[in-house]
Amino acid sequence: MPEKQRTEEQAQAPRNAGAPQTAAPAVSTGPTEEKPRRRQARGERRIAQLLEAAASVFCRSGYTAASTNAIAREAGVSPGTLYQFFPNKEAIAVGLSDQLLHDWRATHGQALAPENIGLPLDAMLDAVLDPMIAFNVENPAFAVLMHGTDTPGRIAEDISSLHDTVFTRVEEIVAGYLPDAPADELSRMANMVLALFKAGLTLILSHEGAERDAYIAELKRVMYRYLKPFVEDDCPPAR
Helix, strand or coil, rough: CHHHHHHHHHHHHCCCCCCHHHHHCCCCHHHHHHHHHHHHHHHHHHHHHHHHHHHHHHHHHHHCCCHHHHHHHHHCHHHHHHHHCCHHHHHHHHHHHHHHHHHHHHHHHHCCCCCHHCCCCCHHHHHHHHHHHHHHHHHEEEEEHCCCCCCCHHHHHHHHHHHHHHCCCCCCCHHCCCCCCCHHHHHHHHHHHHHHHHHHHHHHHHCCCCHHHHHHHHHHHHHHHHHHCCCCCCCCCCC
């Protein structure tokens, strides 16, 4: 960030700002309890508004080139309002990544559920890939933050943990179809599947409409042809 811009942002940010911040509800009884509740609800809506704006700015400019001023403009608020909830750009990115990771874990649980191991190979690929692709299409900021080289260290740690979890689940799915495969072969296959998915996802996200659908079908075809020689589709996979 240019020195002038960083200085302006630091000058506007409250010294004791946290990330994110909402006013603590006052302890009261009777009808007056509604006021702190309304303030808290407004604060939550403002945080959601700022995170949505940050997602747009990060997708458009990338993390490094983005600024809190640009995020405030995108949200239609003043920089001072932004600093009431987030002290800096990194705090906004962490807040956004926390939200995206929470949603991703729900998608990951659906896509990589153990019951998918019992499906024929083509149906399994549909069950696994469709929700994972849909999540990335609906949340393009996920790829910016999760796969960028310039995101904060806290996010990089979360990415590493997420990758380890997904890798383990992919290994388990492959092992369900190939129960006698040695561990090193399962590891290589899981790495190859994830590499194919990442490469295919890049193409999918760079296209829209019918062309995007065509690339989704192509990714499934590649995955199927890679895995098919190892899997007997006519027999139920071993558990």
